[in-house]
Amino acid sequence: xxxxxxxxxxxxxxLFIKPGDWVSIERSKDNDEFIGEICEVAEVFEKFxxxxxxxxxxxxxxxxxxxxxxxxxxxxxxxNCPTLRQRGGEA
Numbered sequence: 678x679x680x681x682x683x684x685x686x687x688x689x690x691x692l693f694i695k696p697g698d699w700v701s702i703e704r705s706k707d708n709d710e711f712i713g714e715i716c717e718v719a720e721v722f723e724k725f726x727x728x729x730x731x732x733x734x735x736x737x738x739x740x741x742x743x744x745x746x747x748x749x750x751x752x753x754x755x756x757n758c759p760t761l762r763q764r765g766g767e768a
Contacts, residue, residue, distance in 0.1 A: 690739050693755040694721045700728065701744035702737055715744075 686692060694700070698718045720727040725738050740753040748758040 687754050687756045688739065689723055690721050690726055690755075691723055692760050693758045694718055694726060694745060695761055696720060698746055700726070700737075700742050700746075702728065703741040703743055 696718055699715050700718055701715050714730070716728040716730060718726050719729040719734050725736055726742070727734050728737050738753075739750075742750045742753070744750060745755065745758050750758065
């Protein structure tokens, strides 16, 4: 299991997240608009995502993602989440 956490593929957002997915974000000290909320993903990049709220879109580092579609994300590692290929998507 320790090897899974070393594998860089578990840290690439593009393999696990797609626009339209739902994420729970860790608290932000600077902006509390989406604290404790479940936000919709607007865009996906390798190390961060863009989330959509009622007022604006925000960039969110992968380290701040707590849950992805109900699956727990630990320290920016998506080892507990199904890949897009496993979910029937692309990637």
